[in-house]
Amino acid sequence: MDVLDAVTASVVFRLSVALGVGALIGLERERSGSAGFFAGSRTFPLVALLGGLLNGFFPELLPVGFAALAVIVGVAYAGKVAFEDDIGSTTAVAALLVFVYGAMATGSENGTVLAVVLGIFTTSVLAAKPWMHSFAEGIDDRELTDILKFLLVAPAVFLLVPNRELDALYGLNPRFVWLMVVLVSGISLGAYLLRKYLGAERGIALSGVLGGMASSTATSVSLSGRARREESLMGLYAFAISLASMAMFPRVLIEVAVVSPSILIDVAVPVGAMTVVGTVLAFVVLRGRDKEAIQIQASNPFRIRTAVVFGVIFAVVLVVSREGARAFGESGVYATAFVSGLADADAIAISLSRLAESGEIPVGTAxxxxxxxxxxNTLVKFGIAAVVGGRELGKKVGFVLVTTSAVGIAVAVVV
Known part of the structure; x- marks a missing residue:
């Protein structure tokens, strides 16, 4: 009896999910005034329920049900075109998707989760109609060419380069290095679009924070290259690069918390101090910018040259880091930490946290x-800014990052 109750509860839950997904999309269609002839806040949940019931209890009839729905949708769409002179097919396609989502919800646990995720994504896309239309109208031919170039070049090279370590490249994996190159290009394009549609001040700052959460090094390279080409926005780019570096600190704390909660407080004190000081200094740099500079037009967002430069820098640092770790050995914790941090702060943070948790090294040492x-890793961003972005950018970023680094070391030693 308990098993039967559990099965019944599971079925009811999945059907409820199907109804919820249908209702969410239906409400959006109703609110936007795009419900049309047949599909609104009532029809969409029923369509999702139909898909869920057929897949859950009569799976052999699922194709028949979908075909019948497609016919109904087709007739309704034809009536919409004939009587309203509106050829928009978004609601019709959404109705067919809702049927599929309903079927997915009762198919499996993964299907249920995926139905919810895709339902939310679909609703977001539908609700974003005004913004997406404005976005499309604002892109000129040159910008479209740049975006297509990025979308074509990135996956093409990714598939062509080998996915293995090559002795000729000192043990580097070309595909991994290219992934970093793609990341730089993506950040550059993303920063451009954010700036174009959010305004220079909000767009560049946001791209610094979001890019820093993914890869602060890649973000620093991308934004430094743009800063050299747009000198009047130097203060704004310095601010964004500083924020990208600050975004790395919370990520490290999360990694330490997962691997070794016992040393989290010890690490959080100096790293937290760095976060606070660095953020404050970044805003000091921002206050000194030329406020009229935000009126300047942005330039070409796709800079393959800057991306390739990053690929070379990253590859060299990766090789130096590896060879340095081998030379110093595991006993040279601090030397290894410094060399490894040149390429990646996450790896050394996780490694030392694990060693401290197992008792192999003291907590203070870790x-x-x-x-x-x-x-x-923070000082690498300063070097990137100075080399890629120029002397003036290096001064501004160095003021933030060098001071922040000194505070971190001082607090760690004292604690």
Whole structure:
């Protein structure tokens, strides 16, 4: 009896999910005034329920049900075109998708989760109609060409380069390096679009934070290259690069918390101090910018040259990091932390946290090692800004990052 109750509860839950997804999309269609002849806040949940019931209890009739719905949708669409002179097919397609989502919801646990995710995504796309139309109208031929170039070149090279370590490249994996190149290009394009449609001040700052959460090094390279080409926006780019570096610190704390909760507080004190000081100094740099600079038009967002430069820098640092770790050995915690941090602060943070959790190294040693790795990685951003972005950008970014690094080391040593 308990098993039967559990099965019944599972079926009811999945059908409820199907209804919920249908209702969500139906409400959006009703609110937007796009419900048309047949599909609104009542019809969409029923369509989702139909798909869920057929797949859950009569799976052999699922194709028949979908075909019948397609006919009904086709007739309704034809009537809409004939009587309203409106050829928009979004609601018709959404109705067919809702049927599929309903069927997915009763198909399996993964299907239920995916139905919810896709339902939310579909609703978001439908609700974003005004913004998407404005976005499409604002893109000129040159910008469209740049975006298509990015979408074509990135996957093409990714498929062509080998996915293995090559002795000729000192053990580097070309596909992994190219992934970093693609990331730089994507950040550059994303920063451009954010700036274009949110305004320079909000767009560049947001791209710094979001890019820093993914890869602060890649973001620094991308934004430094743009800063050299748009000198009047130097202060704004310095602010964004500084924020990208600050975004790395919370990520490191999350990794430490997962691997070794016992040393989290020890690490959080110096890293937290770095976050606060760095953020404050970044806003100091922002206050000194030329406010009229935000009126300047943006340039070509796709810069393959800047991306390739990053690929070379990243590859060299990766090789130096690996060879340095081998030379110093595991006993040279601090030296290894500094060298490893040049390429990646996450790896050294996780490694030292694990060693401290297992008792192989003291907590204090692990804490200072993590901070050294973070500081090393932070100083790399300063170097990137100075080399790629120029002397003036280097001064502004260095003011933030060098001061932040000194605070981190000082606090870690004292604690």
């Amino acid at each position: 804490t200072l090692g993590v901070v050294i790795g973070v500081v090393s």
